[in-house]
Amino acid sequence: MSSVDIQLHAALARAVAGVPHHELRGRVAALSHRYRTEQVVDTAPGMRDALDALAYAVVRMPATFRALHVALAMAERHVSSPFTTHLDLGGGTGAAAWAAASLWPAISTQIVERQPAAIRLGKQLATGNFSSSWTSADLRDWTSPTTVDLITIGYVLNELAEETRRDLLRTAAQSAKTIVLVEPGTPSGHRRTIDARELLISHGFTIAAPCPHQGPCPIDWCHFAARLPRTELHRALKDGTRNYEDEKFAYVVATRSPVRRAAARVLTRPIRRKGQVVLDLCTAAGTSERVVVPKSAPAYRVARSAGWGDESPMIS
Numbered sequence: 004m005s006s007v008d009i010q011l012h013a014a015l016a017r018a019v020a021g022v023p024h025h026e027l028r029g030r031v032a033a034l035s036h037r038y039r040t041e042q043v044v045d046t047a048p049g050m051r052d053a054l055d056a057l058a059y060a061v062v063r064m065p066a067t068f069r070a071l072h073v074a075l076a077m078a079e080r081h082v083s084s085p086f087t088t089h090l091d092l093g094g095g096t097g098a099a100a101w102a103a104a105s106l107w108p109a110i111s112t113q114i115v116e117r118q119p120a121a122i123r124l125g126k127q128l129a130t131g132n133f134s135s136s137w138t139s140a141d142l143r144d145w146t147s148p149t150t151v152d153l154i155t156i157g158y159v160l161n162e163l164a165e166e167t168r169r170d171l172l173r174t175a176a177q178s179a180k181t182i183v184l185v186e187p188g189t190p191s192g193h194r195r196t197i198d199a200r201e202l203l204i205s206h207g208f209t210i211a212a213p214c215p216h217q218g219p220c221p222i223d224w225c226h227f228a229a230r231l232p233r234t235e236l237h238r239a240l241k242d243g244t245r246n247y248e249d250e251k252f253a254y255v256v257a258t259r260s261p262v263r264r265a266a267a268r269v270l271t272r273p274i275r276r277k278g279q280v281v282l283d284l285c286t287a288a289g290t291s292e293r294v295v296v297p298k299s300a301p302a303y304r305v306a307r308s309a310g311w312g313d314e315s316p317m318i319s
């Protein structure tokens with residue numbers, strides 16, 4: 004576990020102290036069902052009160068934090084300008100703010116969220132860990148008060164009606180140099196990410212990651228995975244037995260700043276067989292290609308150490 008994961012878990016453990024587990028378990032089950040069946044929309048919010056916010060924070064926030072951290076690390080790697088000002092839209096209990104603060108401790112983050120219970124808990128969790136600033140607002144009629152280096156929109160588009168989603172992206176496109184979007188790693192999350200990607204390209208943005216190209220997406224379901232430890236509390240509340248989980252997510256980093264694109268991106272978990280590695284790559288030419296790298300090839304060592312989601316040299 005990284006030190007930030009430990010800090011987050013400690014903050015969550017403090018927040019649940021004294022809350023009866025059976026009550027929290029009931030909320031976790033109901034909330035998970037609502038999110039799994041994609042019933043969380045504008046008119047039916049996911050988090051309705053303090054106990055819902057706590058349930059979300061305990062079982063979802065460590066995972067959304069990890070996915071956002073991966074996407075922001077990609078922004079740091081592929082976008083050439085620094086991030087000093089940050090707006091997080093639909094910030095929930097603050098996962099993106101935690102991720103940004105862990106990468107850039109001096110960043111100034113403003114979190115926009117409409118659920119008072121999420122804001123209260125988010126403030127409580129952040130206290131003593133990093134400074135955060137919160138705005139209570141509805142994204143359906145949100146306009147940015149300022150221009151920032153970075154806007155994050157994490158796991159939010161799926162809660163907005165299509166028109167609201169497009170309006171929000173247009174407003175974001177006028178208000179930030181770089182936009183990082185993260186969605187669940189489901190086929191529909193992929194489609195929402197691709198739609199957003201197209202809209203941002205039409206507004207003059209360059210795609211910095213994960214795509215090594217600006218053209219149409221060559222695959223049906225682009226998604227990645229972030230592995231995170233499951234705490235005892237998490238396992239107790241979600242009936243899990245494994246001590247880790249893989250958070251599947253789709254993301255895009257779009258920017259108006261110069262980019263340093265990858266030559267290729269590893270699209271799936273590499274298959275390592277005796278004497279060869281099989282990689283599925285998205286290429287700079289905008290194609291997806293399966294390459295088999297035998298032990299005798301000069302690229303074998305690079306291919307052997309590549310992981311799902313990593314940047315890769317072009318191997319043919």
Ligand SMILES: C[S@@+](CC[C@H](N)C(=O)[O-])C[C@H]1O[C@@H](n2cnc3c(N)ncnc32)[C@H](O)[C@@H]1O
Nearest residue numbers: 067093094095098117118141142143157158162
């Ligand atoms: C699934 S949560 C994601 C929270 C956080 N971004 C994360 O990654 O953990 C979606 C968040 O978007 C917020 N949200 C949804 N629709 C909103 C709206 N119209 N205005 C403001 N916030 C909204 C919800 O209240 C919720 O906190």
